[in-house]
Amino acid sequence: MYSLVIVDDEEKILEGISELFPWNNIGFQVVARFLDARSALSYIENNPVNVVMTDISMPDMNGIELIKELERFPDINIVLFSSYKDYEYMRAAIQFGIFDYLLKPIRYDELVTCFEKIRVKLDAKNIVEVVKPKTYYNEIIMRVDDYLRNNYQKASLEGAAEAVGLSPNYLSKIYKEKSGCGFLERLNRIKMEKACELLMDPSYKHYEIAFYVGYDNPKNFSRAFKAHFNVSPMDYRNGHRRETDKP
DSSP: EEEEEEEOOOHHHHHHHHHHHOOOGGGGEEEEEHHHHHHHHHHHSSSSEEEHHHHOOOOOSSSSHHHHGGGGGGGOEEEEEOOOOOOHHHHHHHHOOOOOESSSOOOOHHHHHHHHHHHHHHHHHHHHHHHHHHHHHHHHHHHHHHHHHTTTTTTHHHHHHHHHSSSHHHHHHHHHHHHSSSSSHHHHHHHHHHHHHHHSTTTTTTHHHHTTTOOOHHHHHHHHHHHHHHSHHHHHHHHHHHHHHHO
16 A cells, blocks of 8 residues: 545545545555644654645635655655646746646546546556566676686675675675575576586596685695595596496
8 A cells, every 4th residue: 555645724625535536446555644734744754655636715825835845755646636727826836846736626537637647656666676676686696607607716794885886794695585595605606517518538638627716725725625526536537438328
């Protein structure tokens, strides 16, 4: 449900618009209603609101003055209503970028049409707000993976963080959350996959492969490889040879 605040100094009209119109059926909830604009403004300043529907002609602070104050809240959609067919009111309303202007007595079909359009706008905005972070994080994951594939010999969390413009701790957190795999786990997997490729080529010595995938000590490489595949690099190479030697 999208939140709606209604403002009108005529109590019967305020009550009628708030209670007689089936707001829930079109996706809105009247979260507050006010007989004066200043009370409405105070509420809006302290509570999130999607739509403000306000009369124009009110004492102390009129509707135009209210929407001028609401310029501080650009995400709020504003609907003005009035019994005055006054061009100056309309021009002022347009100047402040209101969503719609309705005349009293408000027709049911016009009110439905107006708020259905607002709902479409808010729905579209919400979809963008959901999709945008997903797209952003997917891009981060792709850029980190590219970094790892191109720099796996000397890759580090700090280097990846610098490449994508994030702090190492934050990158580590979102990479795990969004990819389902830890940064070091992915790096090790890439190293081991590359090691498998090189082990299939007999021209590469064991220590050369260890160095090529980022290990200064061949023993450390052997331990890491066996922990990953449950087989030593030499046994992996010999097993591959046996497979290729089969008739």
